[in-house]
Amino acid sequence: MIDQIKGLHHVTSLASDAQQNNGFFTQVLGLRRIKKTVNFDRPEVYHLYYGDAVGTPGAVMTYFPIPDIKRARAGTGEVGTTVFAVPEESLPYWQDRLEGLGVEGLTEAVRFGERRLGFRGPDGDGFALVEQAGDSRKPWEGSDIPGDCAIRGFHSATLRLGAPEAMAELLSFMGFEQTESEGSNQRFRLAAGNGADIVDVSSMPGAEPAVEGAGSVHHIAFAVDNRQQQLEVREALVDTGYSVTPVIDRDYFWAIYFRTPGGVLFEVATAEPGFDRDEDRAHLGEALKLPDQHAHLREQLERDLPPITD
Ligand code: ZN
Numbered sequence: 004m005i006d007q008i009k010g011l012h013h014v015t016s017l018a019s020d021a022q023q024n025n026g027f028f029t030q031v032l033g034l035r036r037i038k039k040t041v042n043f044d045r046p047e048v049y050h051l052y053y054g055d056a057v058g059t060p061g062a063v064m065t066y067f068p069i070p071d072i073k074r075a076r077a078g079t080g081e082v083g084t085t086v087f088a089v090p091e092e093s094l095p096y097w098q099d100r101l102e103g104l105g106v107e108g109l110t111e112a113v114r115f116g117e118r119r120l121g122f123r124g125p126d127g128d129g130f131a132l133v134e135q136a137g138d139s140r141k142p143w144e145g146s147d148i149p150g151d152c153a154i155r156g157f158h159s160a161t162l163r164l165g166a167p168e169a170m171a172e173l174l175s176f177m178g179f180e181q182t183e184s185e186g187s188n189q190r191f192r193l194a195a196g197n198g199a200d201i202v203d204v205s206s207m208p209g210a211e212p213a214v215e216g217a218g219s220v221h222h223i224a225f226a227v228d229n230r231q232q233q234l235e236v237r238e239a240l241v242d243t244g245y246s247v248t249p250v251i252d253r254d255y256f257w258a259i260y261f262r263t264p265g266g267v268l269f270e271v272a273t274a275e276p277g278f279d280r281d282e283d284r285a286h287l288g289e290a291l292k293l294p295d296q297h298a299h300l301r302e303q304l305e306r307d308l309p310p311i312t313d
Contacts, residue, residue, distance in 0.1 A: 004175065004176055004177075004178060005176065005177060005178055005235070005236055005239045006178050007178075007227045007228075007232035007233075007235055007236050008177050008178050008179075008193065008196075008225050008226065008227060008236070008271070009060065009061075009193070009196050009197045009225075009226040009227060009228065009274075010060070010061045010157075010193055010196030010197035010198065010199040010200045010225070010226055011060070011061050011157045011159075011160065011197075011199035011200075011223065011224070011225060011226065012060040012061065012063065012224040012225055012226035012256070012270070012271075012272040012274075013052075013054075013060070013063035013064065013065050013223075013224045013272065014063075014064055014065070014082065014085050014157070014160060014220055014222075014223050014224070015065040015066070015067070015220070015221045015222050015223075015224070016064070016065070016066055016067075016085075016124075016128060016218070016219060016220045016221055017066070017067050017068075017069060017072060017075070017126075017215065017216060017217050017218070017219055017221055018066045018067070018068040018069070018072075018124075018125065018126055018217055018218070019068065019069065019070065019071070019072050019074075019125075019126050019217040020068060020070070020125070020309075021049050021051065021068035021308075021309050021311050022309065022310075022311055022312065023125045024051060024066050024068050024125060025051060025311050025313070027124060027125050028051075028053040028064065028066075029053065029146070029313065030146075031100075031101070031104050031106060032053075032087070032154060033142075033143065033146030033147070033148035033153055033154065034053040034054055034055070034064065034143055034146075034154060035053065035054060035055065035056060035143040035145055035146075035287065035288065036051065036052065036053055036287075036288035036313075037052045037053065037054050037057065037058040037063070037278045037287045037288045038050070038051070038052035038058065038255065038278050038282075038287065038288050038292060039051060039052075039288055039289070039290065039291050039292065039311070040052075040254070040291070040292045040293065040294070041291075041293060041294075041297060041304060041308075042067050043253065043254075043294055043296070043297070045067075046293070046297040046300055046304060047304070047307065047308075048067050048068070048069055049066075049067065049068050049308060049311075050065060050066070050067055051065065051066045051068065051311075052064075052065045052255075052278065052288070053065070053066075054143070054156075054278075055140070055141065055142060055143045055155075055156060056141070056143050056144070056145075056284070056287075057277065057278060057279060057284060057287070058255070058277065058278035058287070059140070059156065059197075060197055060199075060226035060256075060272070060274050061140070061156045061157055061196075061197040061198050061199030061226060062140065062154075062155070062156030062157065062199070064085070067221065068309075069217070070309065072216055072217045073216045073217065074126060074127060074216050074217050074218060075126070075127070075213065075214060075215055075216035075217055075218045075219030076211075076213060076214040076216065077129070077163075077213055077219075078163070078207075078210055078211045078212045078213035078214065079163050079164055079165040079207050079210050079211070079212050079213060079265065079266070080163070080164065080165070080212050080213050080265050080266025080267060081162070081163055081213040081215075081219055081220055081266070081267060082160050082161065082162055082163075082220035082223050082267060083129050083161045083162065083163040083205060084121070084129040084130065084131055084160065084161040085128070085129065085130055085131075085157070085160050085220065086119070086130070086131045086132070086133050086157065086158040086159045086160065086161070086201075087130070087131070087132050087133070087154045087155075087156070087157060087158060088132075088133060088134075088135035088138050088140075088154065088155045088156055088157065088158035088198065088199075089132045089133070089134055089135070089152060089153070089154055089155065090134065090135075090138065090151055090152060090153075090155070091134045091135075091136050092134070093134060093151065093152040094111075094118055094119075094120050094132065094134055096149070096152045097120055097132050097152065098111070098120055100148075101120070101122050106122050106123065107122070107123040108121060108122050108123030108127075109121065109122050110122075114185065114188065115183050115185055115188075115190055115203075117133050117134060117135075118133070118134050119131045119132065119133045119134075120132045120133075124218060125218075126217035126218030127217075127218040128218045128219075128220075129161075129218075132154070132158075133158045133159070135155065135158050135198075138155045138156075138198055139198075140155040140156050140198045141155075142154055142155055155198065156197075156198055156199050157198075157199035158199065158201060159199070159200075159201035159202060159203055160201075160202055160203070160220075160223055161188070161202075161203040161204070161205050162202060162203070162204050162205065162223075162265075162267055163205045163207055163210070163213070164204060164205070164206060164207065164265040164267075165206075165207060165208055165209070165210060165212075165265060166206070166208065166265065167189060167204045167206045167265075169263075169264030169265065170204055170263060170264055170265055170267075171189065171191070171204065173263055173264065174191045174202055174204070175191075176239075176243065177225065178193055178194075179191035179192060179193055179202060180192055180193075180194065187205055187206045187207070188203050188204070188205050188206075189203065189204045189206070190202075190203050191203070191204065197226055199226075212266065213266075221268065222260065222267075222268035222269065222270050223267065223268070223269060223270070224258070224269075224270035224271065224272040225269065225270070225271050225272070226271075226272060226273075226274060227271055227272070227273055227274070228273065228274050228275070229273055229274065229275050230250070230257055230273055230275065232273075233250065233257060233259060233271055233272075233273050234250070236259075236271050237250070237259050237271070240261060245261045246261060246262070247259050247260070247261040248260045248261070253272070254280070254281070254292075254294050255276065255277060255278045255280060256272040256273045256274070256275070256276070256277075257272065257273045257275075258270050258271070258272050258273075259271050291304070291305060291308070
């Protein structure tokens with residue numbers, strides 16, 4: 004078992020429309036856009052990052068908006084629901100707000116003893132808000148959402164799997180402990196994480212595999228503090244038989260990726276160097292930032308990428 008994982012780092016999903024995506028996360032959910040860059044592997048596509056004031060690991064939702072991409076089909080082998088943490092007693096505020104703004108798919112439920120409000124993103128993305136007690140993380144204060152209601156970061160993510168056993172084993176190896184079980188859902192929790200400490204596994208035997216597209220999660224990233232810990236995690240995963248990519252420089256963190264049993268793509272990302280490495284904290288997310296390898300494409304990208312107005 005390894006002990007370097009600190010919780011979630013970010014969740015990256017696919018969208019159809021950059022402007023609509025930006026509006027949903029900044030104006031409906033009240034997150035801060037902390038980076039406007041491009042997909043380093045496909046620079047004609049934006050990579051938009053939303054989070055708290057500085058993009059703290061465990062609070063970062065990111066998107067690749069791809070015009071004309073088909074809608075995803077939900078199924079197994081994916082992150083089904085990305086769950087944000089909000090303060091206790093704030094769900095009535097969110098219910099009114101999301102209803103008033105025409106957000107679709109609002110559902111109220113209690114799972115593992117916690118109240119949750121499910122809703123859909125602009126491409127049908129599966130989201131929920133859960134009231135999390137004792138969450139000391141600071142929200143972004145630049146939105147119109149009261150501080151005692153605003154999103155603190157992730158609460159959890161729910162993985163949908165045809166057979167959960169191998170994933171249970173992997174999560175245990177990564178330092179998570181299975182703490183609860185409710186119907187077809189198992190809860191795994193890190194004892195001392197960054198606040199985004201929970202992974203739920205939803206068992207769906209016989210269900211069709213998901214088809215990736217607009218509204219689906221591309222990958223889920225777990226946090227480590229630094230590159231040394233990342234190398235230790237990489238070595239441990241390789242020793243266990245996982246096929247893990249080399250360390251990749253993503254400018255704002257270093258990343259390794261591996262495909263998990265059941266199909267979900269996992270990443271392990273560092274907290275260093277952070278989203279303020281190339282922008283002043285007061286102006287995070289405002290300018291189009293390009294990695295060195297794509298800097299020569301700036302003129303073309305600024306012409307061809309769809310404009311985003313805040
Ligand atoms: Zn990632």
